[in-house]
Amino acid sequence: MSSKNQEVSQPLVVVAAAAEDLEDFELLVTDVARALELVPAPELVAREEGSEKAIEKLLAMASSVSGPLLVLPARHHAGAMPDRAGKARGVVARMRRVLIPSDGSEEVAAETRALYRRFTRVGVHVTMLHVMTENNMPRMWEGSGHHAAAWFDELRRRHGAAPDVLKVVSGEPGHELRVQAGAADLVVLFWRHDSRAGHAAVIRSLFARGIEVPKLLVALEWMEGHVSAGHVPEPSAGSG
Amino acid sequence: MITKLGTARNADVEVEEPGGLERVVAEVLFERPQADQSPWLLVVPSGPPSMSRVYESLLTVADGITGTRGSLEEDGTDASPAVFVSGLYDTRDGGAESLLVVRSWTTLALNRSFSTGERVLDLLSGVLWRVAGAKDAELFSSARWACLARPGTTVLVAEGSSSVLEVPAAHEVTEDRASSGGGVVQVIDTSTEAHPDSQGGPSTLHVVRIGAYQVAARRAPSRSRAVARQKAACQAGPAKLLAEQRVAWASRWAEADVEVVGNPELTSSVRLALFHLMSSVASSGEAAVGARGLTGPSYAGHVFWDADVFVLPFMAATHPRAARAMLEYRIRRVPSAIEAASTLGRRGARFPWESAHDGRDVTPKSGVNQHGEIVPIRTGELEEHITADVAWAAWQLASWSGRWRFLEGPGRPLLVETARYWASRARLDNAGVGHIESVTGPDEYHENVNDNAFTNQMAAWNLARAAELVERTGAAPELDEAIQWRVLSEALFDGYDPGTGRHEQFAGYDDLQPIFLSELGPVPVAADLLLGHDGVARSQIIKQADVLMAHHMIPDALRPGTLERDLDFYLLRTAHGSSLSPAVYASVLAREGRLDEALSFLDLTQNIDLDDVTGTTAGGLHLAALGGLWQAFVLGFAGVRVSSPDAEALVLDPHIPTQWRELRLKLRWHGRRICLRCRSDAVHVACSTPLKVRLGDGEPVVVRPPEAWVEREASRPLSQGRGKEVLR
Numbered sequence: 007m008s009s010k011n012q013e014v015s016q017p018l019v020v021v022a023a024a025a026e027d028l029e030d031f032e033l034l035v036t037d038v039a040r041a042l043e044l045v046p047a048p049e050l051v052a053r054e055e056g057s058e059k060a061i062e063k064l065l066a067m068a069s070s071v072s073g074p075l076l077v078l079p080a081r082h083h084a085g086a087m088p089d090r091a092g093k094a095r096g097v098v099a100r101m102r103r104v105l106i107p108s109d110g111s112e113e114v115a116a117e118t119r120a121l122y123r124r125f126t127r128v129g130v131h132v133t134m135l136h137v138m139t140e141n142n143m144p145r146m147w148e149g150s151g152h153h154a155a156a157w158f159d160e161l162r163r164r165h166g167a168a169p170d171v172l173k174v175v176s177g178e179p180g181h182e183l184r185v186q187a188g189a190a191d192l193v194v195l196f197w198r199h200d201s202r203a204g205h206a207a208v209i210r211s212l213f214a215r216g217i218e219v220p221k222l223l224v225a226l227e228w229m230e231g232h233v234s235a236g237h238v239p240e241p242s243a244g245s246g
Numbered sequence: 247m248i249t250k251l252g253t254a255r256n257a258d259v260e261v262e263e264p265g266g267l268e269r270v271v272a273e274v275l276f277e278r279p280q281a282d283q284s285p286w287l288l289v290v291p292s293g294p295p296s297m298s299r300v301y302e303s304l305l306t307v308a309d310g311i312t313g314t315r316g317s318l319e320e321d322g323t324d325a326s327p328a329v330f331v332s333g334l335y336d337t338r339d340g341g342a343e344s345l346l347v348v349r350s351w352t353t354l355a356l357n358r359s360f361s362t363g364e365r366v367l368d369l370l371s372g373v374l375w376r377v378a379g380a381k382d383a384e385l386f387s388s389a390r391w392a393c394l395a396r397p398g399t400t401v402l403v404a405e406g407s408s409s410v411l412e413v414p415a416a417h418e419v420t421e422d423r424a425s426s427g428g429g430v431v432q433v434i435d436t437s438t439e440a441h442p443d444s445q446g447g448p449s450t451l452h453v454v455r456i457g458a459y460q461v462a463a464r465r466a467p468s469r470s471r472a473v474a475r476q477k478a479a480c481q482a483g484p485a486k487l488l489a490e491q492r493v494a495w496a497s498r499w500a501e502a503d504v505e506v507v508g509n510p511e512l513t514s515s516v517r518l519a520l521f522h523l524m525s526s527v528a529s530s531g532e533a534a535v536g537a538r539g540l541t542g543p544s545y546a547g548h549v550f551w552d553a554d555v556f557v558l559p560f561m562a563a564t565h566p567r568a569a570r571a572m573l574e575y576r577i578r579r580v581p582s583a584i585e586a587a588s589t590l591g592r593r594g595a596r597f598p599w600e601s602a603h604d605g606r607d608v609t610p611k612s613g614v615n616q617h618g619e620i621v622p623i624r625t626g627e628l629e630e631h632i633t634a635d636v637a638w639a640a641w642q643l644a645s646w647s648g649r650w651r652f653l654e655g656p657g658r659p660l661l662v663e664t665a666r667y668w669a670s671r672a673r674l675d676n677a678g679v680g681h682i683e684s685v686t687g688p689d690e691y692h693e694n695v696n697d698n699a700f701t702n703q704m705a706a707w708n709l710a711r712a713a714e715l716v717e718r719t720g721a722a723p724e725l726d727e728a729i730q731w732r733v734l735s736e737a738l739f740d741g742y743d744p745g746t747g748r749h750e751q752f753a754g755y756d757d758l759q760p761i762f763l764s765e766l767g768p769v770p771v772a773a774d775l776l777l778g779h780d781g782v783a784r785s786q787i788i789k790q791a792d793v794l795m796a797h798h799m800i801p802d803a804l805r806p807g808t809l810e811r812d813l814d815f816y817l818l819r820t821a822h823g824s825s826l827s828p829a830v831y832a833s834v835l836a837r838e839g840r841l842d843e844a845l846s847f848l849d850l851t852q853n854i855d856l857d858d859v860t861g862t863t864a865g866g867l868h869l870a871a872l873g874g875l876w877q878a879f880v881l882g883f884a885g886v887r888v889s890s891p892d893a894e895a896l897v898l899d900p901h902i903p904t905q906w907r908e909l910r911l912k913l914r915w916h917g918r919r920i921c922l923r924c925r926s927d928a929v930h931v932a933c934s935t936p937l938k939v940r941l942g943d944g945e946p947v948v949v950r951p952p953e954a955w956v957e958r959e960a961s962r963p964l965s966q967g968r969g970k971e972v973l974r
Contacts, residue, residue, distance in 0.1 A: 112296045138616060140767070140776055144861040146854070147772030147823050149690055149789075151613025151623045152537075156544040156865040158618060163864070164296045166323070174617050176775070 016232065018044035019071045021064065023053050023080040030099070031078045034191060034220060037101035038076055041128045046076075053080070061213045065201035068223045073232075075223040077213075099220070101125075105190035107135045107183055107208070108165060110142045114196050117229040119166035121194060134165055134172045135186050137179040180211030187212075187219045199225040267439040267452040273485045274389050274403045278375045279368050285505075285514040288367040292360060292378075298324040299864030304518070304855060305367050306541040306867070307374050309392040310528035310568070312459050313540020314400065316365070316374055319388060320356035326864070327353060328543065329432075331461055332526075333534040333575075335547065335603045337425035342610060343602035345536060345547025348422045351400050351434055351457045352390055355412035360386070369521040370499065371492045385410050393487060394494035397528065399479045401487050402455040409448040413438050414455070421467070426603045428463040431472040435480060456480050456487075463532075463603075498524050501912055501919060502564035504879050508907040515852035516879065519872035523560055524568075526869060532578055533571035534602070535869065542866020548600040548608055549575065551632045552870035554639035555799065556826065560876045562646040563888075563913045569643045573657060576636050579605025580659045583633075587667050594666025595659065597633045599626045616775060624693055628686035630671070634704035637664040638799060641711055644891040648916030653891070654719050662724075665712030665731050668705040672734055680706075680738035687752065688795050688826070689788040691774060695752035699741030703796045707803050709735035740805075741793065748811040749793045749804075761785040762818045770822035770850065770859065786819045790827035791834075794820075798830045798881070801837075802889050810838060817843075825854050829874025833882030841903045844882060851875045883909055884924045895938035895946040900924040900958075921953075928957045 018039045022028045028035070028048050039046045051067070053060040068075045104125050108118045118134055125132050144157060162172045175182045187193050197206050212221065279287060290301050298318075302325065305316025310332065317327035327350035335343035363378035363386075372391050379385035386406035393399040404411070414436045423429035434457035440449045456479050460472035479487060502520055506512045526539030535557055536547035553572060561569035576597070582605030583595035590596065598607030609626025640660040644653045653661060672680045682705060687698035709731040716728040741749040743756075750756050763769055766776055766787070773787045782789075793812050797804055813834060822828050828847040835844035854871045855863045880886050885899030896915050902908070902925050909924040918937055923930035931939055932953035940946040944959040 112294055115296055116294065138775065143772050143775050144859070145770045145772065146825055146860040147616075147775050148825065148860065148862075149774070149823075150615040150621045151610055151625075152545045152548075153860070153862060154614050154616050156862040157616070157860070158614065160299065160862060160864040163299065163324070163326075176617065 016044045016073055017047035017071070018042060018074055018076060019067075020046050020048045020076045020078065021051050021067065022048065022078040023051060025050060027078045027080060031220060034099040034101050035076060035078075037128070037130070038074075038192065038222060041101070041124050041130065042074060044073065056214055058214070061210055062201070064213065065206060065209070068197075068225075069199060069201045072225065073228055074225075077221045077223065079218045079220060099191050101130055101191050103190050104130050104132050104192045104194060105135060105183075105187055106132060106194045107137065107179070108196075109179075110136050110138075110161060110164075112164075113226055115161075115164045117196055117224075117226055119164075120229060121224070122166055122171070132167075132171055133186070133190065134167050135183065136161060136172060136174045137182045138174060138176045139179060179208050180215070183208065183212060184215055184217050187217045190219055192220050192222055193217070194222045194224060196224050196226055196229070199227055267437055267454055268441050268450075270454055270484055271403050271405050271452040274488055275387055275405060277488065278377075278387070278389065279366060283510060285510045285517060286368060286370040288369065288514070288518055290365045290367070292363050295324040297858075298322075299326050300855075300858050301365070302326060303538075303541045303863050303865070303867050305365060305374055306522065306525070307367075307372060307390060307392045308522075308525035308540040309394050309397040309399075310525065310533065310540075311397040311461060312392055312400070313526065314350060314352060314390075314392060315542065316367070317350060317352060318359075319352055319354040319376075319386075319402075319404065320359055321353055322359055326543075329459075330540045330543070330547065331422075331430045331459065332528055332540060333463055333532065333603070334422075334424040334428060334430060334461065335426065342546065342608045343425060343548075345543060346422060346424050346430070347543060348430060348432060348459075349420060351432070351455065352402055354388075354402075354404060354406075354414055354453065356386060356406070356410050357412060358410055367518075367521075369517050370495060371488075372495045372521070372525070373488070373491065389488075391488070391491050392525070393479070393491055394498070394525075395490040396475070396479060396487075398459040398461065399475060399487070400455075400457040400459070401479075401484055402453070403484050404451075404453040404455075406451050406453075407448045408440060408451050411451045411453075413440075413451065414453060419469070419472075421469070423466075424463075424603070426464055428461070428465060429467050430462075431460045431467045431469050433458050433460075433469075433472045433476040435476065454484055456484070498565065499912075501914055502560075503910070503912045504876065505910040506879075506906050506908075507910060508905065512848075512852065515856065516875055518856075519852070519875045520560070522867055523557060523869065523872050523876070524565070527557070527561055527565075527568040528571050529565065529567045531571055532574040533568065534575050535572055537869060538866025539869045541869075542864070544862060544865025546600075546602070546608075548602055550600060550870075551635040552826070552873075554632075554635045556829075556870035556873035556877070558639045558873075559642050559646075559881075560873050562643045563880065563915070566643060566647050566914065569639075569646075570652070573640055573643060573652075573660065576639070576660055577656055580663060582606050584663060587670070592667055593670040594668070595633070595663035596630070596667050597636045597664070599629045599632050621779075625686060625690065628684065628694055629690070630682075630685050631687060631698075631701045631704050633664050633667055634701070634708040637661050637708045637711065638704065642888070645888045645893065646915060648891050648893070650715075650718065650891050653715055658715065658719075661708070661712040661715050665709045666727070668709055669727075669731060669734055672705065672738060674734075674737060678737055680734055682738070687792045688790055688824075689751065689792040691782040691785075691787065691789045691821075691823075692752065692755070693783070695754070697739050697741060697753045698792070699749045699751055700792050700796045702738045703740050703800065703803060706735040706738040706740065707800045709738075710803075742805055742808070746811070746815075748808055748815050749796075751788065751792050751816075755786065759785040761787050763787065763821060764818070766821070769820070770828070772823050773821035774823060782821075788816065788820050790822060790824035791820065791830040792816070794834055795830055797834050798877075801887070809834060813838060813840075822850070825860055825868040825871040826874060828854075829871060829878045832878035833874075836878065836882030836901050837885055837899070839901045841901060844878075844901075845903055845905075848875070848878055851878060879909065880911060880913070884911055884922065886913075888915075895940040896920070897940050898922070898924070898929055899942050900926055900929060902926045926958075928955050930955050 302315040317325040334346040336346040360378035366375045388404035390402045436455040442449045458476035535553040537545035587596040600609040640657045683696040687700045713728040713731040828850040832847035887897040911922045919934040921932040931949045941958045
């Protein structure tokens with residue numbers, strides 16, 4: 007495991023069930039670390055994917071670190087893919103397609119936008135997913151057509167997204183995320199660093215149903231202090 | 247030493263005053279109001295980027311001809327700077343017409359964005375002020391306004407450290423053409439001077455930018471006229487232009503103000519609403535008032551019933567010239583409306599649901615839903631009540647002004663041709679009952695219904711008023727036609743069900759799934775997003791006031807005693823998914839004396855844009871909600887009834903919440919200026935000429951200038967359905 011930016015001392019905690027998993031996802035870990043300008047700090051955790059106990063353990067770990075936590079799927083879940091040498095092994099993943107769900111709140115929109123800039127800068131295709139629920143939908147909706155177009159345009163601009171980057175669906179967030187995550191190399195999950203019961207519901211749901219996609223848990227508090235404060239140029243119109 | 251860095255190209259249009267630009271700029275910026283709790287100020291702090299476009303809409307400065315969004319001078323990626331020119335539309339990519347967007351005059355090269363500072367919109371003078379930087383170390387300050395006294399003229403005055411502000415361009419002339427063949431020429435001159443800091447620090451730049459827009463709707467705009475107007479403004483100079491601005495706005499407020507004594511927050515909200523209403527409508531020519539006025543690009547600048555029903559009454563009651571300009575827009579498009587009716591095999595004039603330059607229907611046939619999927623849009627085909635709404639607007643102007651002259655002259659087709667349309671649109675059944683089938687009422691959750699009570703009642707009202715007009719002035723064979731209109735007006739089914747004692751919204755509505763709003767959550771709620779398009783269509787949940795819209799617009803035409811029952815029934819079923827709805831409920835609830843409920847809807851109405859309740863304020867302010875707010879005060883809480891040009895007395899029936907000490911209104915009625923101080927038991931009336939006033943069902947009393955109290959006769963509240971106004 008290495009980083010191209012050794013000057014940065016902030017850690018990116020990488021959680022894997024086995025050493026093989028770390029190897030399989032080495033390129034992806036490197037990509038994530040480069041985008042976030044962090045040094046990978048691997049952690050091996052023997053975990054049983056999907057069990058309640060394992061989820062609580064993961065969340066406890068995520069709570070104990072201030073920075074991002076990259077959780078790799080267990081190797082036995084990963085399909086066999088040829089590596090660069092054409093040798094069959096686990097997943098030799100790169101970070102090419104990232105899914106960032108947003109609840110549309112001002113805070114998450116701002117941080118989604120900041121990460122979008124970071125990922126776009128290193129050539130990654132980002133899809134933002136807004137799952138409309140009764141908790142985050144506009145209280146007034148004048149209808150399809152003019153209103154919907156204006157609403158979507160503003161939502162997109164608050165996320166700093168080009169028109170084809172933001173996708174809106176309706177439904178149960180955990181389910182919709184699982185549906186969309188299959189097309190991504192990485193799912194970014196913002197959270198409020200609170201693992202108490204009743205919090206982090208979407209994260210729990212995703213881990214409980216075991217999607218085989220690496221997940222990056224990022225605390226909003228950390229984003230505000232690190233990524234958002236950085237001066238990364240906005241992607242030009244049509245990028246992403 | 248003062249360094250002149252950039253000036254207008256022509257020396258004779260340069261801003262030249264003793265003391266140079268430093269003094270000119272200082273004179274203007276000295277007048278910046280101190281941010282306090284004044285109900286004349288909207289104070290906007292440096293906010294999160296996500297709010298930037300909402301603030302731009304709220305901080306728009308306009309003069310009825312041009313509207314300039316309140317973007318920061320440095321713009322940036324979060325900004326949507328734009329200038330909109332009233333009535334000019336552009337056809338993009340072969341699609342429908344959209345309001346033409348021209349380059350903003352407010353952009354300056356600031357090399358950083360400021361996280362501190364604030365902007366203050368002074369509603370009393372129409373000036374947007376800004377300071378940026380720390381409180382004790384302001385790095386940039388500015389003032390800008392659109393000249394109400396010289397519509398189409400704009401002024402920006404700024405002062406900034408050379409460490410943050412770069413020298414702007416000196417002279418710019420641009421021309422934008424509309425799809426109609428018309429266009430706008432923009433002439434802008436910027437004068438800049440640098441004044442060195444005596445301590446050796448960065449110098450201070452002083453900037454004065456004066457622009458003029460010359461607009462022509464159907465031909466090439468005159469560049470020479472633009473230059474001449476811009477030159478005249480430069481010769482006046484910013485200080486004089488600011489003085490003119492104060493006088494012009496004071497004149498408008500003198501006839502339009504609303505004050506809730508004892509509630510400065512509410513006063514501030516309603517003044518913000520009135521400010522944007524007044525800013526959005528020209529006082530001469532024709533005024534195409536889009537759903538977002540001149541504050542944003544949403545709804546493409548198209549003209550809906552929002553203009554006729556929600557905006558126009560305020561204009562008719564405060565600045566009739568503006569109402570007349572709005573109706574001129576409709577009058578000039580009567581030929582298109584006649585053509586539209588003819589295409590459908592009808593007679594008369596059928597106004598389009600969405601209108602732009604030439605008056606043809608520009609309602610899109612499809613649009614996106616919340617998921618970005620393309621879905622059909624049927625409002626253009628079905629929401630036909632717009633035709634009666636236009637007639638109602640014309641009647642409003644006549645009723646507020648007390649003059650038939652407009653209706654007998656240029657406004658006549660707005661009543662007569664629309665009545666002719668309804669006469670050819672309605673069907674009489676074997677029992678002689680009139681029906682209008684396949685329409686959508688204001689409640690767009692239920693499309694393509696039969697006998698929508700609102701549409702039928704408005705059509706009946708339209709027919710009766712046109713007959714009244716023709717009976718005054720007409721001759722055969724029009725008089726024969728008027729007799730038929732009277733008959734049809736009486737025959738049209740109004741939705742009343744004697745079994746329930748209320749109006750059924752449309753045929754079959756009562757058979758729908760009886761879901762109450764309480765099952766979905768507190769209002770407003772986007773019920774169509776929760777239940778889906780088909781789900782709301784199957785239910786009794788309605789998007790907005792529909793039957794109650796008729797009670798609001800034509801209260802004297804509905805059956806006596808039905809308001810209370812309709813309110814009780816539809817209140818539980820109205821989602822208020824439309825920004826047009828809460829104000830109407832506030833108004834009719836206030837009329838009924840249900841003041842706590844009325845206040846709740848008033849509160850919602852005043853916050854629609856301030857709290858961005860729809861998530862779309864970034865695209866412009868909801869002008870109809872702003873107009874609705876005024877109507878809730880005037881028609882609801884003050885209980886003003888304006889029903890006919892022939893009315894002999896101003897009728898009031900105030901219901902004032904105990905939390906308010908007084909509701910103060912300034913209006914024009916039948917050519918008089920009136921100031922009202924409304925309390926529930928009495929009204930203080932100040933008027934410019936003698937005025938007959940009736941409170942509730944009391945006897946009219948004559949108030950002689952300058953003023954008098956009119957007491958309510960305790961046992962005589964105003965009832966519905968007075969005399970000949972009752973249709974059935």
